[in-house]
Amino acid sequence: MKKFTLIELLVVVAIIGILASLLLPSLSNARRVAKIAVCKSQLHQFGISSQSYAGDFDSWLPGGQASDHGGGYGCYAVVTGGDIWFGHGWYYKLGYLRLAE
DSSP: OOOOOHHHHHHHHHHHHHHHHHHHHHHHHHHHHHHHHHHHHHHHHHHHHHHHHHHHTTTOOOOOOOSOTTTTOOTTOEETTTTEEOGGGHHHHTTSSOOOO
16 A cells, blocks of 8 residues: 655645635635625615605605714614614614614
8 A cells, every 4th residue: 555755745735725815816806895795685675665665654764863862872873772763764664674683
């Protein structure tokens, strides 16, 4: 039975390293494409919830507030523990959107 020499083992490890280095950029590209898909999906859901809210409230949308409200929350603030629902947070409070789990 023939055993591998150290040179043969190093060559195999080098080839595996080269193949892995060729594969990593495509994996990071796939990760970027996946993040874009998630973002588009969330924007789509937000648009649907806006249309549903407007349909239920005579074409009115919740008021957005540009200030930070003293607590560091912008117009999209949603804090469940302290019950803070500024601006578009009403979509979550009224059940048009669900908080990410």
